[in-house]
Amino acid sequence: MDYSNLSKAAQAAPPNLIRAFSEKISHIDGLLKFNIGEPDFPTPEVVKQATIESINKDQSFYSHSRGVMELREAIAGYIDRKFNLEYDPATEVIVTVGSTESLKAAVDVVTNPGDNILVVDPNYVIYNTQVTLARGNIVPIEVADTKFKLTPQAVHDKMAEIGEAKAILFNYPVNPTGVSYNREELKALAEVFTEYNLYIISDEVYSEFNYGEEDHVSIAEFAKDRTILINGASKAFAMTGWRTAFVAAPKAIIDSLFAVHQSMVTAPPTQIQYGAIVAYNDLDEDVAEMRQSYLDRRNLVIAGLESLDIEYIKPEGAFYILFKVPDWFDGDDQEFCLQIAHDQKVALTPASVFGNGGKQYVRISYASSAENLKILIERLGKFKDAHQ
Numbered sequence: 169m170d171y172s173n174l175s176k177a178a179q180a181a182p183p184n185l186i187r188a189f190s191e192k193i194s195h196i197d198g199l200l201k202f203n204i205g206e207p208d209f210p211t212p213e214v215v216k217q218a219t220i221e222s223i224n225k226d227q228s229f230y231s232h233s234r235g236v237m238e239l240r241e242a243i244a245g246y247i248d249r250k251f252n253l254e255y256d257p258a259t260e261v262i263v264t265v266g267s268t269e270s271l272k273a274a275v276d277v278v279t280n281p282g283d284n285i286l287v288v289d290p291n292y293v294i295y296n297t298q299v300t301l302a303r304g305n306i307v308p309i310e311v312a313d314t315k316f317k318l319t320p321q322a323v324h325d326k327m328a329e330i331g332e333a334k335a336i337l338f339n340y341p342v343n344p345t346g347v348s349y350n351r352e353e354l355k356a357l358a359e360v361f362t363e364y365n366l367y368i369i370s371d372e373v374y375s376e377f378n379y380g381e382e383d384h385v386s387i388a389e390f391a392k393d394r395t396i397l398i399n400g401a402s403k404a405f406a407m408t409g410w411r412t413a414f415v416a417a418p419k420a421i422i423d424s425l426f427a428v429h430q431s432m433v434t435a436p437p438t439q440i441q442y443g444a445i446v447a448y449n450d451l452d453e454d455v456a457e458m459r460q461s462y463l464d465r466r467n468l469v470i471a472g473l474e475s476l477d478i479e480y481i482k483p484e485g486a487f488y489i490l491f492k493v494p495d496w497f498d499g500d501d502q503e504f505c506l507q508i509a510h511d512q513k514v515a516l517t518p519a520s521v522f523g524n525g526g527k528q529y530v531r532i533s534y535a536s537s538a539e540n541l542k543i544l545i546e547r548l549g550k551f552k553d554a555h556q
């Protein structure tokens with residue numbers, strides 16, 4: 169049978185290049201992995217217990233499609249406590265199956281075929297797939313020349329080039345760079361997004377891991393009427409496998425987004441939601457400990473890279489750090505990661521998988537034990553010695 173008449177968008181959707189690279193090296197025995205973007209902590213016990221209790225109470229049926237009210241209230245309370253923003257749990261919050269679902273629904277809800285959707289390049293790879301599936305036109309804004317930060321000027325320049333755009337997919341703290349934005353920078357960006365009448369799909373899944381002087385500020389603070397705020401439990405509470413997150417936005421956006429959400433999942437898994445209630449309500453102290461632990465590990469990696477004279481982008485959040493392919497290596501970021509995987513048995517991610525703007529950079533995920541991170545630095549040192 170000839171399958172070439174399958175949906176053009178589905179056929180054009182780019183594959184997950186992080187996974188594709190990871191497969192190239194997965195056969196190497198004894199590989200130490202620094203290419204995985206997920207917390208290395210167990211999910212906190214209280215969350216597990218609440219979920220077990222829900223299973224034992226036979227809460228095994230569809231919940232409200234938007235999520236159980238008690239969870240939506242917990243999420244609204246969390247957003248208020250963390251970002252000082254009010255959302256109505258009845259009409260402005262939907263519980264989703266991971267931020268990935270929130271993102272997909274948000275992209276679907278703003279995109280008409282052919283719409284330009286801006287992304288900051290390098291960016292989390294799934295954005296490109298989601299925009300392609302929605303028949304949108306992805307427009308990368310490369311930020312490598314401005315220390316990997318999006319500036320209002322870069323938005324003006326891109327808009328002058330393309331004329332119009334519908335939305336921006338904006339993420340901070342950023343996967344893969346660890347870069348983040350302070351209140352002043354966010355205010356300036358929100359102004360420029362507003363000037364061009366863009367919807368802001370704001371992916372703030374790393375909000376809890378912010379190492380700057382001030383706490384994480386949501387861009388919704390400056391442009392609530394056009395922001396689709398996305399966050400979730402995966403990174404914040406070490407719950408990636410639970411697949412639970414949320415989307416919060418003005419009622420009119422949520423009303424349309426609800427149709428997309430319902431068509432994808434009917435309702436989020438019920439028992440998981442009872443665990444998530446505890447997570448959003450009661451884990452502030454656990455999260456503070458995790459944040460400190462990531463920060464210590466960030467500092468350990470920074471000190472290691474400095475001792476090897478390797479140029480890096482100082483991360484202000486998340487658990488990633490980018491370093492530049494050093495001059496002593498004759499090749500690009502893909503070749504660097506392939507060769508170090510074979511020679512030193514460490515798995516890193518070539519940042520060109522995140523877009524053109526990532527070329528010649530390598531991403532380390534430091535959500536790994538301090539012991540392993542020390543081994544990584546040692547092996548980077550050996551790799552350097554072998555190449556100098």
Ligand SMILES: Cc1ncc(COP(=O)(O)O)c(C=O)c1O
Nearest residue numbers: 205266267268292343400402413
């Ligand atoms: C920037 C970013 N957004 C969203 C996600 C997806 O998170 P979730 O597990 O909530 O679907 C990830 C996961 O790595 C991510 O890095």
